[in-house]
Amino acid sequence: MRNRSVTYSPEAAFQALADPTRRAVLDLLRRGSQPAGAIASAFPVSRPAISKHLRLLRRAHLVREHREGRHRVYQLNPEPLRAVDEWLERYRSFWAASLTNLKSFVEAEYGKEMQAGSPSKHKQK
Amino acid sequence: MATSKITPDNDAVVTEIEIAAPPERVFRALVDREQAMQWGGGKDFEIVLWEMDARQGGKWNFVSRDRTGKNPTGFSRFEHHGEFLEFDPPRLLVQTWYANWHPDPSHKTIVRWDLTPTPKGTLLKVTHSGLATMAGVAAGYSQGWPGLVQQIKSFLEK
Numbered sequence: 001m002r003n004r005s006v007t008y009s010p011e012a013a014f015q016a017l018a019d020p021t022r023r024a025v026l027d028l029l030r031r032g033s034q035p036a037g038a039i040a041s042a043f044p045v046s047r048p049a050i051s052k053h054l055r056l057l058r059r060a061h062l063v064r065e066h067r068e069g070r071h072r073v074y075q076l077n078p079e080p081l082r083a084v085d086e087w088l089e090r091y092r093s094f095w096a097a098s099l100t101n102l103k104s105f106v107e108a109e110y111g112k113e114m115q116a117g118s119p120s121k122h123k124q125k
Numbered sequence: 126m127a128t129s130k131i132t133p134d135n136d137a138v139v140t141e142i143e144i145a146a147p148p149e150r151v152f153r154a155l156v157d158r159e160q161a162m163q164w165g166g167g168k169d170f171e172i173v174l175w176e177m178d179a180r181q182g183g184k185w186n187f188v189s190r191d192r193t194g195k196n197p198t199g200f201s202r203f204e205h206h207g208e209f210l211e212f213d214p215p216r217l218l219v220q221t222w223y224a225n226w227h228p229d230p231s232h233k234t235i236v237r238w239d240l241t242p243t244p245k246g247t248l249l250k251v252t253h254s255g256l257a258t259m260a261g262v263a264a265g266y267s268q269g270w271p272g273l274v275q276q277i278k279s280f281l282e283k
Contacts, residue, residue: 102154
């Protein structure tokens with residue numbers, strides 16, 4: 001969170017991916033780099049609107065821009081998606097660890113209760 | 126060990142574990158404060174607050190603290206809260222789950238606990254869903270991009 005400049009933030013990627021046009025732009029760039037004009041003509045929205053989407057994608061580092069003569073060319077950079085992936089990964093390890101703790105705890109307690117031979121009073125039918 | 130996987134649409138984390146105790150006993154560990162305080166923490170986290178109104182429509186709330194000081198989210202205090210959508214002991218527990226460290230803290234995710242009796246004891250399955258749609262819901266869009274992420278990931282890994 002603190003060092004946004006060196007690590008990609010999943011927040012920026014999530015936000016950029018929230019819009020269907022931006023997702024479609026990324027999808028288009030998957031087939032190869034495209035000049036801004038070609039991207040704009042592929043969508044039924046105004047050029048300024050596309051410029052705005054491209055700017056947001058650039059800020060999220062999902063695309064890179066360079067100049068070729070008079071054209072601005074956009075290239076897909078899938079790297080920040082790793083941050084999205086890592087975010088899910090965090091939950092995966094959180095739940096795996098929690099349930100492993102739960103298992104050790106319940107099995108130890110239940111074992112003790114069974115030896116003591118009473119508490120849950122034969123709930124088994 | 127628990128097995129945990131992310132669904133292909135990237136929207137849910139599904140974790141399963143078998144526990145050698147009956148569902149009634151496992152359920153109690155989930156909703157009893159004394160018990161949850163004991164198993165809910167761990168090496169990296171410490172539970173500092175745990176409150177639960179254990180009934181349908183009841184609210185729950187827990188706060189944990191990072192012991193390591195180097196959590197990748199940059200947060201050190203993790204606040205979670207929500208409400209029980211379903212409360213059916215010892216079979217099912219469904220709760221909404223909001224967290225201060227999510228990209229959108231007001232975005233609802235859902236945690237579902239399914240307890241199934243087995244010859245050995247209980248199969249516990251936890252499904253945490255609504256994760257991928259985090260930003261999408263705010264934009265009035267709730268599906269579609271997870272597939273794209275998957276595609277781009279395979280592209281990246283080629």
